[in-house]
Structures are given as structure tokens and as C-alpha cells.
Amino acid sequence: QKEVEQNSGPLSVPEGAIASLNCTYSDRGSQSFFWYRQYSGKSPELIMSIYSNGDKEDGRFTAQLNKASQYVSLLIRDSQPSDSATYLCAVTSGGSNYKLTFGKGTLLTVNP
Amino acid sequence: GAVVSQHPSWVICKSGTSVKIECRSLDFQATTMFWYRQFPKQSLMLMATSNEGSKATYEQGVEKDKFLINHASLTLSTLTVTSAHPEDSSFYICSARDLLLSNQPQHFGDGTRLSIL
Numbered sequence: 001q002k003e004v005e006q007n008s009g010p011l012s013v014p015e016g017a018i019a020s021l022n023c024t025y026s027d028r029g030s031q032s033f034f035w036y037r038q039y040s041g042k043s044p045e046l047i048m049s050i051y052s053n054g055d056k057e058d059g060r061f062t063a064q065l066n067k068a069s070q071y072v073s074l075l076i077r078d079s080q081p082s083d084s085a086t087y088l089c090a091v092t093s094g095g096s097n098y099k100l101t102f103g104k105g106t107l108l109t110v111n112p
Numbered sequence: 113g114a115v116v117s118q119h120p121s122w123v124i125c126k127s128g129t130s131v132k133i134e135c136r137s138l139d140f141q142a143t144t145m146f147w148y149r150q151f152p153k154q155s156l157m158l159m160a161t162s163n164e165g166s167k168a169t170y171e172q173g174v175e176k177d178k179f180l181i182n183h184a185s186l187t188l189s190t191l192t193v194t195s196a197h198p199e200d201s202s203f204y205i206c207s208a209r210d211l212l213l214s215n216q217p218q219h220f221g222d223g224t225r226l227s228i229l
Contacts, residue, residue, distance in 0.1 A: 043223040
């Protein structure tokens, strides 16, 4: 059973702070890693993708990948109330570069 | 960017009704589309992988005779929930991959909220 684990939260941070979201996965063959943001009642929206070890930055978002530790994280700098949502970690299954396994998501609340 | 259109957004119908949901890739070709189901406060669960021109691949525990998938073209996949019952009420979401771009993320439709009375 290939699994993706996330801290379900809720994670609460003050406006302007850094929010740190973590994810671990069990399939060592996974090649692609994604963070999606999902507002209540809406479908997931891609925030970041990362494919190699290290950091990847896009605006206020930084994804970090460590394949040896089977760990991927998302940092949100200068958190805004509009960042309040559920963040889903998704990982491709080993042997398939497109079939995704999702974590249960972390609910983030940014307090004004 | 890539756009996936899903229709309808909401369906409310009586128990025993069959419901068809459409998923279209608007500006790219998709040999593969995916159908997910999400119950309240839970994550997305993959139901099936829809392959253009061939039979869909269903995940363990998903009844292929109840959830009929047709992927007749590179831009359209449909999911039909046959003889729907209240326990089928859920948020159904499709996604698609661009045929020309390997290793790229899936693009999601806006989802269909299905309520069976």
C-alpha cells in the first residue's frame, strides 16, 4: 500500500508568519511531487511541483524535496489570510509517472 | 495555462437515477484522464484512469459496472454513475494530462457535487 502522510492540522499561523507543511511518502520509486491548494468546496489548484532533491522557490512558496528521507515540504512565507485552505501533498506512484496518490491534506488557517 | 472543464457543477436527483458527468480538456489533448471522488473532510481518492480509445482502469473497490467511463476522444471523458443512491453523494473531480508534456502535473476540473435524495 503506497501511502502519503501529512499532518492533518489544523495549522494556525498569524498573518505575515511562515507556514510550514510537511509530507512523507512510502514509495521510493516516486519521481514527481506536487502541492495542491484546495479551498472549501472547490477542486485542487496546483501550487508547486518538484522533481529533484533540494529547494524550489516560486514567489512566497518554497518546496523542499529529500528523496533519501522520503520527505517533501512546502513553506509559505508572509502568510496571508487568503492562504487559508487545505494543502494536499501528491506523489506519483513508482512505475507510473502520472498516477497520483494524495495525502489527506493539512488545513491551514492564517489569522489576521 | 491548461484548462479542464467539468460539467455539470451540481446535480441533485432522486435515488435510482443515472447521472453523467463530462470532463473536457479545452486547450490540450489528453490520452489519460482521471476520475476522483472526495467525501467531506477527506482527501481525493482515485476511482479510475480513463484511457482514450480503450477500457478504463479501475482502482480496487470501485465497481466498474456502477461507474461507467467512456473516453471516446482526446478531449472528452465521461463518468456515468448508474442507479445512484444516497451513498454515492460526493464531490467528483476529473483531471487530465497533456499528451505532449511528460512528467507534468495533472490539471483538475472544477468538480461536480452530486447529491442523491
